[in-house]
Amino acid sequence: MKPADKQAYLEEYEILKKKGKPFFPYAVLKDSTMALIVVGVIVLLSILLGAEQGPKADPTSTTYVPRPEWYFYFLFELLRVIKPPELVPIATVGIPTICMVLLFLLPFYDRNPERRPERRPIATTVGCLTIVAMAYLTYLGATGGSPTEIEMKVAPQYEAGKEVVAGAGCLACHKIGENGNNGPGPDLTHIAQRVPRAAIVRSVQIGPGIMPSYRDLPPRKLDELANFLSSLD
């Protein structure tokens, strides 16, 4: 923005302001109406949806679904879009950080004096695309269910392990056959081809990367789980 543009803006703004109405009562009336609507909506949501408690937090439990609040879905979904483990830091921290820095510095690299959205095609397009992308990721997060059932047919000796896997919420992050979410964790449908049984056990106990640790899983259940997973080839 050149000094002349700045000067022109300030002069234009001065005239617009002179032609305007006083903040009180005109803008205050609109603001108060909006405030009433906001409180009304919050009260309504509270009455209709309440604040039910889930089951008590239990570090030793194995049935849980690690789901963030809906407005973090778009971040959570980024993890599913970007799968290779070496790229996970890019999804978890890289992209959000870059977006935040870009947002932060917006007035410093967008120096176009034009303000009308239709005359700033790049800015308007990028803005719309960002909204669409975030809405799409949020939608994916909302519909990407957290089933606790695996439909895959397995030999009877692996049924117990299948139940453990389904109940432990693995499907929140892993895909097994037709069920589960394909990410953030790797697809487990053919896990036995890639990972030996001992490594599976170690992963479940340690919780590599962003995966939570299941070290409190009882040994018998861990054994069943490992039997089931190491049969998937």
Next chain:
Amino acid sequence: MRIPDSIVPAPLRRPAKPGEGGNDKGQAPADLKTSPPERPSDVQRVSDRAKEAPADVLAWVDQRAGASGFLTGMLYRKVPKGTNWFYTLGSATLFAFIVQAVTGVFLAMFYTPSPTQAYASIAHINNDVFLGQFVHGMHKWGASVMVILIFLHMGRTFFFGAYKYPRELNWVIGVVLLILTMMMALTGYLLPFDQRSFWASIVAINLTGTGPVVGPYLADFLRAGAELGGTTLARFYAIHMLLIPGAIIALIGAHLYLVVKLGTTAPPWVRAGKPKAAAPVSQLDAGTEGNGASPAR
């Protein structure tokens, strides 16, 4: 303030000013004589005085604080032509924050940030405390409403180009407020200490840990130990209700100060325009002038 004469013993009463009313030399005050002159009753005088008390107090404060000039300037400042409903999103976000602050204070009266009692104290709020679940619900859903409003407010600012000169600094403050709001949402999510919040917080901390350079240290700081537990909960609680709210309130103050100082923008398509007489008559007839929207492209 004067004390009514009737409750003051005669010798202590304030003497009349020279030259007005008063008594002759050596005479008793008038109301001690048999037929006192007409004067307002004491009840009347006290109530007159009381009626002026609020104005007196305000004047007293204003003499010292000098706030009236600022308030008048703020309330009666002009907002530019064309200001519309999109411009209420910022104050709506502020209002959602106030709702969060008020409901949060009431929740804090009953909440215990200890891993053994947190869950039970929320159950107590929900089931026993008068309107407990209602206030809890307002806080929970108010968070969603505030996040939506802050994004809408940012969208308006972006598409209207309102972050440009001279309001760049206010945009930067706004982005920090957005990040702080998301951090409030994140730290508040653990507090109910149910399964969902517990495991989601573990994942959130693990996500932080994958960050470059500072990631692991930040994750260790948040977790406050090898595992998520009582210290983590207390830490999240302190961050959620002391650290971030303080920062948010300070930054909202700076944000509003700049809004008042620089003025709110006009919608970008509204132009100061040329005098109407300059426009061709045919255009005016066709109504293309609208409500003062830009006549010239």
